[in-house]
Amino acid sequence: MNNTTPRLPPGGRRARPARARRNGHPGAQFDGYLAPDRPHAGAFDEMFAPDGTVRTPYRALYESISGLDASDLSARSTAIDRAMVDQGITFSLSGQERPFPLDLVPRVITTAEWTKIERGVAQRVRALEAFLADIHGDRQILRDGVLPRRLITSCEHFHREAFGINPPNGVRIHVSGVDLVRDEEGTFRVLEDNLRNPSGVSYVMENRRTMARVFPDLFVQHRVRPVGDYASHLLRALRAAAAPNVADPMVVVLTPGVANSAYFEHSLLARLMGVELVEGRDMFCRDNVVYLRTTEGERPVDVIYRRIDDEFLDPVHFRPDSVLGVAGILNAARAGNVVIANAVGNGVGDDKLVYTYVPEMVKYYLNEKPLLPNVDTYRCWLPDEFDYVMDHLDELVIKPVEGSGGYGIVFGPEASASELATIRRKVKAHRRGWIAQPVVQLSTVPSKVDDRLAPRHVDLRPFAVNDGKEIFVLPGGLTRVALPEGSLVVNSSQGGGSKDTWVLAARTSTAERELEQPALGASAVDGLTAEQGPELTSSQQQQQQQQ
Secondary structure, three states, rough: OOOOOOOOOOOOOOOHHHHHHOOOOOOOOOOOOOOOOOOOOOEEOEEEEEOOEEEEHHHHHHHHHOOOOOOOHHHHHHHHHHHHHOOOEEEEEEOEEOOOOOEEEEEEEEEHHHHHHHHHHHHHHHHHHHHHHHHHOOHHHHHHOOOOHHHHHHOOOOOOHHHOOOOOOOOOOOOEEEEEEOOOOOOOOEEEEEEEEOOHHHHHHHHHHHHHOHHHHHHHHHOOOOOHHHHHHHHHHHHHHOOOOOOOOOOEEOOOOOOOOHHHHHHHHHHHHHOOOEEEHHHEOOOOOEEEEEEOOEEEEOOEEEOOOOOOOOOOOOOOOOOOOOHHHHHHHHHHEEEOOOOOOOHHOOOHHHHHHHHHHHHHHOOOOOOOEEEEOEEOOHHHHHHHHOOOHHHEEEEOOOOOOOOOOOEEHOOHHHHHOOOHHHHOHHHHHEEEOOOOOEEEEEEOOEEEEEEEEEEOEEEEEOOOOOEEEEEOOOOEOOOOOOOOOOOOHHHHHHHHEEEEOOOOOOOOOOOOOOOOOOOOOOOOOOOOOOOOOOOOOOOOOOO
């Protein structure tokens, strides 16, 4: 590699036809990438500086990609899609089953950037743990007036049934996914917290395994931190959550069944951890103890990693028509005979309105300054902020507090007059149910579009695992990418895809790096071979969509 800093061609140059590019100049795939008339031209691009120079973490990646022509890109993209289908990683869009889009250009995060993200996510989890313990106990934060009481009592996911349930090791957020975006200045900000059943970590592991097969040469040039040990951290946290008098805890993964959109992830995690994947009908509760029916008889269950929403978990306390959960499981948890991970009632902590008060929680519980700022947010239930939102509706993004999957979001600048009038009526009718935010031009990363590479907006969901002693943040997380041009909605249900996320290890680090062994394309790169077990049957290969 020479010492000349790589640079894009002049920003106004448009993309060339594929035939010309095959024999054109190096980097022809990026022609027109920084064109001034591109949508959201003010967004922070993670590969290129505004003057077209390649940012240092991406230089080796840029030079590798620049050596590929259009046919190479197409062949490798096809190989990625084929690998995703072979592994059963598909999703349904408009009634059609298709491979979950994995873009062939990875996202790169430096050691320094990741250190800040890691510390910020861990800090946030600690504050939210303290908040959930307080809300389901003494509620001191409400008595001190830091948070208004009606904020909590009006939350749809505040369950009084969870009051007084104290986990043995104090952990309620065993697994969390904190969604981050990078603003126009390059600052990482928290978009929302996911503390109930955050999904997507299976994509992180499978994306890495697929990229290692298709682009083994790229990993040779980078010190990429591995992601394949996530299941071991999760299992350790779940075992640590059991009652202290249990020497060898029995852990199970509770799934709604094969029809669930995230079943692939449920089965993958159970297999990697070496624990039973069960449905509600496989268990029962007697004398406040949960038992699993097995061919060898009844076995007491100590920890349940549930992937079922609170409302369907226990028909005794919640929906009586639910057949997905276990009757009496909440009583068993209250008696200390079983641990439910994540804890019942966590939804009050990831309510989008409660999210706006997390900086206050950090200061109140930890006496620290938040390391990761929130996206600026207007609370429509407060009179002054409501008035501002009504006056600037066409400039803001309006979000339902209980929304997910990108549904219900209204982008003011793109909305028609009738759409604005409709959302105005909805917000006025239920102020507690809406928040508003400025339009954040999410950072962009090169993504394959037809026969070229173009900027597409991304977010990041790091996954954190809390075992009661330390909070492990998986190095990388899930990068979701908005594939339609100009779109800021990254959810797969809205046409989004994902990228492999590379966290670079420091050169002086002794941490294990991805593809350290010579078998670059083998599945062993993620530590999955020994734990993989039998292949999934076709009925098990269900699609997974993001929350």
